[in-house]
Amino acid sequence: MHITSAIRRWLHIGSAAAVLAALGVSQATAGSSAPQAAPQLPSAVVENISSQTPTVSADGRLVVYAGAPAAVGDQRASSIWLKDRADGSVIELTEQSPDIRAGESVWPVLSADGCSVTVITELAYDLFRDDDVGSRWDVYRLLLPACGGRLGDWELVSASRGAGFESAAGDNVSPLYPAAVSSEGSLVAYTHQFSVAAPLLTGITVVDLSVAIGDAGRSAPVAGTPSAAPDSTFRYVGLREPAFSDDGSLLAFTSDATSSLMLAEWGKGAEPGDLAASNVFVWDRSNLDRNTNVRRISNALNGDPGSSSSPAISGDGQRIAFVSTATSLVAGAVLPACNPACAPQVYLFDRTDGSLQLASREASTAAAVDGAVDAPIAADTGATQPALNYSGDELLYVSRATNLFDTHSNAAGDHDDGDIVLFVPSSGTVDRVSVLADGVTPAPAAQSHPKLSATGRVVVFDTLAGAAFGNAAIAGRQVAVVDHPPTLELANLDVGTVAVGYPGPEWRLFVFNRGPSSFVPALVEMSNPDLLISGGSCADTAGTPVPPGGSCTVHLMLMPSVAGPVVSTLTVSEAGFDAVSISSEISGLGGEPSLAATLAPTYGGDVVVGERSEPLPLAFTNVAFNPVKIARISVQGSHPDDFQISLDECSRTTLDAGLSCNLQVIFSPTAAGRRTANVVAVSADGAYATILVSGDARHEPKLAAGNTTIVAGSRVTLAGAGFAANVPVTISWADGGGTPVTVLSNGYGLLEATFVVRPTDRAGARTFVAQTADGYTATADVVVVGRAGKVGPGSANWPGR
Structure with a gap:
């Protein structure tokens, strides 16, 4: 019986025991599976000092942030700190020197190579150059x-006054915007x-530190800076918020001017006295035209009063994200309706094809009309x-939206704070990064400044x-670091019997990246030299990121040097700090081959756990x-238990030379993810051939309440089915109220929980x-009825009356 129909029947019966019975499972049997330990979930590591505005090196090893100074009696509000995650060491980089006047330090930027802090x-x-005025x-x-430097040996970047030996510090930098660094x-x-x-009014200056201070x-x-300050009835902020690609060839920035014109002019606003509209521009510094x-x-349509700002550019320069209140992009x-101001949204521009998409969007959208693309x-x-x-295939942003996730975080923090949200453009998936240690419960919506x-x-x-x-409560903000290593999948493979001294057929395996972060293959290795790596994108394009939801391939073949079994370990690995790898077992037999697989589709499709695919003809x-x-x-x-032979015309059959026999395999997954197995045909003399079959599996869990109308101050029984076996399941109100309940699903993916609806819980429609x-x-979905005197179906406030 399908899970969906079982849940529907349970609703009529009205108890959690009944849903198990409807699934054909007794309470005793359902509980007989031994619980398995859940994998360790990523959780945020929070710094134990007041700290904010972090940036991170490309490899994730170093983190730099602004935080409270360490010295007792230091009256400054902000100093700069560097953390090395390899050994946990933390160093204050801007300690107060007795030789200079006290001052604040803000907006640290760590270069991607981890060599410098700006x-x-x-x-x-x-x-000599900084007169400490203005x-x-x-x-x-x-x-x-x-990288060869020395702590305390700071180099002046903003030497914008004078020339040659007369050059001096500008003393005019805006502390509102971080610098951009290649x-x-x-x-x-x-x-x-x-x-x-x-x-x-603000402007942007680009500095090449390979040129000496004062030199031309x-x-x-x-580029795109107007020649003079504006003289109009509109108000202006200026040019600001620079962002570099890794190689520095591209610079994205925000401007109130028409900076794409050869002779840039200051822009206009909706009405005199209004702020001029801001837009995001990209300067290709390699193009001298x-x-x-x-x-x-x-590029909003004419008449759209919205402004755009806050550009972020991918390291390879191909994608630029920005924020806009324009409604026609x-x-x-x-x-959402403008009321009267329009809510800012995050957009993603792709330089390869000039496309623009809405990034701050629901993961799934309504069906399109006449085959058009779904409306985001x-x-x-x-x-x-x-x-x-x-590579621009992962985008973070901050939002307090209530329509992106089934559960809502509690409102907290400053007006710019919210959830940290991860959007993967290639798949359209949306995930919440700012969750607590259980990997499920949303943290209060008090996060900001993601990198x-x-x-x-x-x-x-x-x-x-x-x-x-x-962590212990600390006044003010704290920097949090979250590790999100990718989940990789690589099948074991038996290539069958191959003639000694001759290369067998070429096989292709996939390394699948299930996310939530990219995987960068650097090395493909085989432990036994009889198994040869013959190509594949994991090796041929090593160093190219495999995004979440993507894959790379390994091509291999067996050339046995001696008769008998051959076993090897295939490993695909990254390089550098916190590198991850994936391995599988590759086997075969040196001998005289007598059977071979006939090429046919061997993919069982995307199937719900516990259901069955159409037969695969082999x-x-x-x-x-x-x-x-x-x-x-x-x-x-x-995963041999996930594939069943439904038709076998091969076993105990004798084939004449050149003839074939047929069989069919059904994919019926027992767990989620990519599932693989080898279908093996063994001849009477011991030679054998294999066919690699695969399929993708997913869960479709269901949840139901024993009573859809609940009186506040009572208990409700909840039952679920279709979850993974023996995993923690957290149950909570969608709006974030109350205290979550965590239960363990049983060996069949079923669960039962009792949830206390407090007398003070909000009445009305709840989820x-x-x-x-x-x-x-x-x-x-349920309806909570407030407890006011005697409550029952005859009460005036009972639903439906």
């Missing part, structure tokens, strides 16, 4: 000791006062603060809810010159959500 600071480290804010860079730290772009005459070519304004080297990517997108449904409260990984490593494996952000992650052929008797057919390999750490959820 900060905006009031500290006048360059005693607004005092300047940009400095520190080369770290691991991957090796030699290029820095920063936001500063546009001019002395327009101190409230060291610094230049960003000023007519074409700056491109506007936030993506045709057909379903956006935007985050209902908006989204901000995008961040991209190196991620090159592969997306390490996510950093700051939070006002550090105590919720299990065949074996006699490739010898004499009749061959097939002794038996069996299913072996990684229970049951979810597991691997992302599966099920819901049950």
Whole structure:
């Protein structure tokens, strides 16, 4: 009986025991499976000092952030800290020196290679060029000791006054926006006062640190900068928020000007006195043609008053994310109503084809009309603060939206805070990163400033809810670090019998990345030299990230040197810090082959756990010159229980030379994920051939309540089915109220739980959500009736009366 029909029947019976009976399982049998330990789930590691605005190196090893100074009596609010996650060491980089006036340091940026830290600071480290006047804010860079630098040896970046030996610190950097830094730290772009005459207007300067201070070519304004300050009835912010690609060839930025024009002009607003509309531009620094080297990517329709800002660019420069309040950027997108202001949304621009998509959107959308692409449904409260990984296939943003997930986080934090959300463009999946240690419960929506490593494996952000992650309560924000290693799958394979000294047929295996971060294969190895790596994208394009949901291939063949069994371990691995790898067993037999598989589709499709696929037609052929008797057919390999032989015309059959026999296999998965097995045909003389079969499996869990109308202050029984076996399942109110209940599913994926509805719980339509750490959820709708005197079906406030 299907799970869905069992749940429906349970609703009529009205008890959790009945749903188990409807599934054909007794209570005793259902509970007889021994619980299995759940895998360790990723949880945030929160720094134990007041800290904020983190950035992370490409490999995820180093994290730099602004935090409270360590010295007792240091009155500064913000110093800069560096954490090495390899050994847990933490170093304060901007300790107060007695030789210079005290000052704050903010917005640290760690170069992708982990060699340098760039900060905006009031500290006048360059005693010869920084006269420590004006607004005092300047940009400095520190080369770290691991790369040949020395702690405390800060280099002045914003030497924007004078030339040659007369060059001096600008003392005019804006502390509102972080600097942009290329991957090796030699290029820095920063936001500063546009001019002395327009101190409230901002501009951007790009600095090449390979050129000496004071020399020509060291610094230049960003392309698309108007020649003078505006003289109009509109208000302006200026040019700001620079963001570099890794190699520094591309610079994205926000501008109130028409920066794509050869002679840029200041833009306009909706009405005189309004702020001029801002847009996001990309400057291709390798293109010297000023007519074409700056491109506007936030192209709203004429008359759309929305503004765009906050660009983030992928390391390879191919994708740029930004925030916009414009409502006409993506045709057909379903956006929340403007009331009167329009909620900001996150968009993703692809330079390879010029496409633009809504990124802050629901994972699934309504069906399209006449075969058109589904209309994306935007985050209902908006989204901000995008961040991209190196290849742009993972995008983080901050949102308090209530329509992205079945469960809602409790509102908390500052107005810019929210959940940390991960969007994977290739699959359209949306996941919440800011969850507690159980991997399910959302943290309070008090997170901000997300960044991620090159592969997306390490996510950093700051939070006002550090105590919720299990840390001692500390006043102010705290930096959190989350490890999200990828989940990889690689099948075991038996290649059958191959003639000694001759290469057998080429086989192809897939390394599947189930996410949530990218996998970067660096090395493909085989432990036995009789098994040869003949190609495949894992090896041929080593160093290319495999995004979540993607795969790379390994091609291999057996050339046995001696007769007899051959066993080898195939390993596909990354390189560098916290590298991950995946291995499988490859086997075969050196001998005289007599059977071969006939090529046919061997993929069983995408099937719900416990259900069955259509039969897969397979065949074996006699490739010898004499009749061959097939002794038996069996299913072996990684998941033999997931594939059943439904038709066997091969076992105990003798095939003449060149003839074939048929069989059929049904895919009936017992667990989720990629499932594989080898169908093996063994001849009477011991030679054998194999067919690799595979399929993808998923759970479709269901949840139901014993009573759909619940009186506050009572208990309700919940029953579920279709979950993974022996895993923790957390049940909570969708709106975040109350205390979650966690139960263990049994060996059949069934569960029963009692949930206490408190007298103070909100009355009205409510939803229970049951979810597991691997992302599966099920819901049950109920109505809670407030407890006011005697309540029952005859009460005036009973539903339906």
